[in-house]
Amino acid sequence: MRIDPDFHHVKKFDLTLACSRDHFVVEVQVDSANFKYIPCKNHTIFIWPALFATVPTNCAARWNDLKASLMERLVSIQRTLNRIIFGYNSIMYCSSSIQPKRHSGNVFLIGMMGAGKTTVGRLLAQQMGKIFVDSDEVIQKRTGVTIPHIFDVEGEAGFRQREASIIQELVLEDNIVLATGGGAILNEQSRVALRSNGMVVYLKSTVHDLWQRTRHDRNRPLLQTSDPYAKLRSMYEQRDPIYSQMADLVMFTSKQSAQSLAWHLQEELGRIWEK
Incomplete structure (x- = not known):
């Protein structure tokens, strides 16, 4: 064109x-x-x-x-x-609107539920000698209850407040690979904190692939509706532009294994950090 x-x-x-x-x-x-x-x-x-x-x-x-x-x-x-x-x-x-970053060595993985953030994050951290952190796991450990239970008691708004507080804390660490919750980017302060303190990587999948990975998972409170596929598609349409806008890298996950994706992501990060 x-x-x-x-x-x-x-x-x-x-x-x-x-x-x-x-x-x-x-x-x-x-x-x-x-x-x-x-x-x-x-x-x-x-x-x-x-x-x-x-x-x-x-x-x-x-x-x-x-x-x-x-x-x-x-x-x-x-x-x-x-x-x-x-x-x-x-x-x-x-x-062109990318923000200055603190030189922390941090890698922040964003993306929809089922995109592979936790799996790829663990592999990437192991390969690069970094510490892996999952924000959902931190929340569960500190509260002593599951994410679905928090949703039941406090609703999504209550969970998002806890999530935003945890992210504000975790981004100040150094040399970590952080797997964020799928909705973490809905909070503006979290978006700024992530972009300012490390490389933000969007693990992008199709709605079809995300559905195949999540449809049998009962630990996804947002999908416990009468039409979970429609809910997933709606969330994707809302969040995908936000993920893409704030990401430094977008890696497509649909056509490669988690191990292959982790290796290729390490290569891309190495090229960027060498400059």
Whole structure:
């Protein structure tokens, strides 16, 4: 798809860039005040050929130095991924609004229930010599009751308050791999705390795969409804944009084992931290 030559006149927008084996993908999100300046509808997806392409950097040169630098970095990342991408499906997202991070060595896993955060997190921590922490396990240990019991007694709002408090505490640790609860990102303070204190990795799956992994699990209080699949789909539609917006990395989990995913995630993190 072609990008309009006047596209650089947009002054305020959120730009999400992704690179896969064959293309750069750019999603544009513009507030209503600036919508009139863009030659496309909001959330338009632009796709550029990415194999050693110069087009993205030429376009980025029209913007400010930050966006140009980010685009050039994506070109470098793309060239690296082109040599290894055939073995797995991995896409890296970067954002021009990324926040400064404390150099903690922390990795924070976010994503829907059933995405594999706990399983992959344990493997990743073992491989990288880090400490694994599961926020749900910490809550259960401190309260002495299960997550479903907390939901029964305090409701989801009460659980979210406990969860947010735990996350504010855990992000101040160093050298940990933290598996967060699926709804942790609904709290704005938790989102800021996670993004400011470590690398945020979104383990992304399809609704179908998430359903296959969770449909027989009675320890998922939010799915104890008359139509759990519809509930899961609704939560995914609500949360997926939030996960994607705050993530430094998005790793697709559907087509690889947990062990394979952990190894590939370690490789991606190593490349980022080397820069």
